[in-house]
Amino acid sequence: MSTGSESGGQNGPDSSRRDGTDWRTVGLVAGASLMSAGLAAYEIVPASVTPIIQESLGVSSSVAGLLVSIMFGTAVVASLPVGAVLDRTDTRRAMALAVLALFVAGVWGWIAGRQGNYWSVIASRAVGGVAYVVVWNAGIDIVSRAVSAEHRATAVGIFTASGPVGFAIGQGTGPLIAARFGWPAIFLAFTGVALLGLLVFLPASRGLGSARSDAPSVSAFASVLGNGTVWLVGALGFLSYALYLFVNSWGSTYLTREVGLSLAVSGGLVAIFPAVGVLARISSGLLSDRVFGGRRQPVLVGSFAVAAPLVLGFTHLSSIWLLIGALLLSGFAIQLTLGLSFTYVREVVDPHVAATAVAFQTSVGLAGAFLSPIVGGAIVDSAGFDIAFLFVGLLAVTGLVLAWRAPEPATL
Numbered sequence: 001m002s003t004g005s006e007s008g009g010q011n012g013p014d015s016s017r018r019d020g021t022d023w024r025t026v027g028l029v030a031g032a033s034l035m036s037a038g039l040a041a042y043e044i045v046p047a048s049v050t051p052i053i054q055e056s057l058g059v060s061s062s063v064a065g066l067l068v069s070i071m072f073g074t075a076v077v078a079s080l081p082v083g084a085v086l087d088r089t090d091t092r093r094a095m096a097l098a099v100l101a102l103f104v105a106g107v108w109g110w111i112a113g114r115q116g117n118y119w120s121v122i123a124s125r126a127v128g129g130v131a132y133v134v135v136w137n138a139g140i141d142i143v144s145r146a147v148s149a150e151h152r153a154t155a156v157g158i159f160t161a162s163g164p165v166g167f168a169i170g171q172g173t174g175p176l177i178a179a180r181f182g183w184p185a186i187f188l189a190f191t192g193v194a195l196l197g198l199l200v201f202l203p204a205s206r207g208l209g210s211a212r213s214d215a216p217s218v219s220a221f222a223s224v225l226g227n228g229t230v231w232l233v234g235a236l237g238f239l240s241y242a243l244y245l246f247v248n249s250w251g252s253t254y255l256t257r258e259v260g261l262s263l264a265v266s267g268g269l270v271a272i273f274p275a276v277g278v279l280a281r282i283s284s285g286l287l288s289d290r291v292f293g294g295r296r297q298p299v300l301v302g303s304f305a306v307a308a309p310l311v312l313g314f315t316h317l318s319s320i321w322l323l324i325g326a327l328l329l330s331g332f333a334i335q336l337t338l339g340l341s342f343t344y345v346r347e348v349v350d351p352h353v354a355a356t357a358v359a360f361q362t363s364v365g366l367a368g369a370f371l372s373p374i375v376g377g378a379i380v381d382s383a384g385f386d387i388a389f390l391f392v393g394l395l396a397v398t399g400l401v402l403a404w405r406a407p408e409p410a411t412l
Helices: 025-058 061-086 091-114 117-147 151-159 162-181 184-190 191-204 218-225 227-257 263-269 277-291 297-312 319-349 351-383 384-404
Strands: none
Touching: 025 061, 025 091, 025 117, 025 151, 025 162, 025 184, 025 191, 025 227, 025 263, 061 091, 061 117, 061 162, 061 227, 061 351, 091 117, 091 191, 091 227, 091 384, 151 162, 151 319, 162 184, 162 227, 162 277, 162 319, 162 351, 184 191, 184 227, 218 351, 227 263, 227 297, 227 319, 227 351, 227 384, 263 319, 277 297, 277 319, 297 319, 297 384, 319 351, 319 384, 351 384
C-alpha cells in the first residue's frame, strides 16, 4: 500500500492546489477520520459494559475480553495480506467495501447478542476486525497521497488521532446506549459514524486510491522482516498497544468493582485515557521534530518512563482526582509511542518498502492489543487487579529498556 511519500501525491484530487487547504483535502481527511473513529468506537465499546455482558452471557472475564481482542487478533492476521492487496488495488473502493462490511457486522452482532449467541457475536466481530485493518492501512495510504510532503505528517497524525477519538466515544457512550437500548445495541451504534464518514470521503477522494505500478516485491518484503530495527520498533508498538488496551479493557471494570463507582461514571473516567491520545498522537511528531531536533529516541524513552510508574501504582491510588490524573498522564505517555512508531518504522527501511514496514508495524502492534485484554482478564480472575497492574507495569519497564536501545534513523 502506498503511503504517498514515493508517489509525491501526484494522483490526488486537484493536484494544482495541493497546499492542504482546499475543501477536497479537508473533506478527505475528515471523512477518512470519521470512518476510522466509528470503527475504533465499535472496536472498544464492549469493554465499557463488560460486567453487563458477563452477567447476560454467563462468561468469565477472560472470555468476555475476547469480544475486544478478537478484532485485534483478526487485524494481526489480516494486516500484511491486506497491505499486499491494497498495493495492487483501488484503496478508495476497498475503504468503501470495508465500511459496508462493518454495517453488516454491526447488524449481525446486534441480532446474535439479543439471542445470547456468544460465538456468533465473536464471528461478527472478526468481520469487523478485517474492516478495521482495511480502513486503517488504506486510510494512511490515501491521506498520504492527498497532501504535499510538507503537510503529510500533520495529515497522517490527524488521521491516526481518530483511533483515540473513537475509543473515547465508545468508552463514554457505551454504558448509556446499553442502559437505554440493551447491551447488544452497542454493536449497531457506531456504524452510522463510519457511514457518515464514507459519505464525506467518497466525493473528496475521487481520483485517489489507484494501485501503484511499483508494489513491493517478495524480496523487498523479506528485507523488512530481516531488519532488526524494524523488529525493535515493532516490539515497542506491541508493548504500547498492550498497555493501552489493558487500561481500556479493564480500567472501567476496576473502577466499578474495586473503587465502587457506577458503570456510567467508570466508563466516562476511563474515556479520558484514550481521549488524551488525540493530543499525544499529533504532538509526538512535533515534540520529536521541534523539541528534540528530529531525534526519535527521547520521545520513546519518555513515553515508557512516564507510563511505567503510573501503571505500577494505579491500584494504590485512593483519590478520584489522583486516578483521573493517572489516567490523563499515562494515556498521554503511552500514546506518544503509538503516534510516533508509524513514522519511525518508515524511516528505518528503504523508502520503496516503507508501506510494507507500516503494515508490519500494524500487525505486530495489534498483536499486543489482541493478547492484552485476554491475558489481563485471566490474571484478574486468578490473582486480582493488583497483580494484573503489576504485570502490565513490568511490560512498561521492558519498553523503557528497549526504547533506550533504539537507534536514531540517521545513524542506521
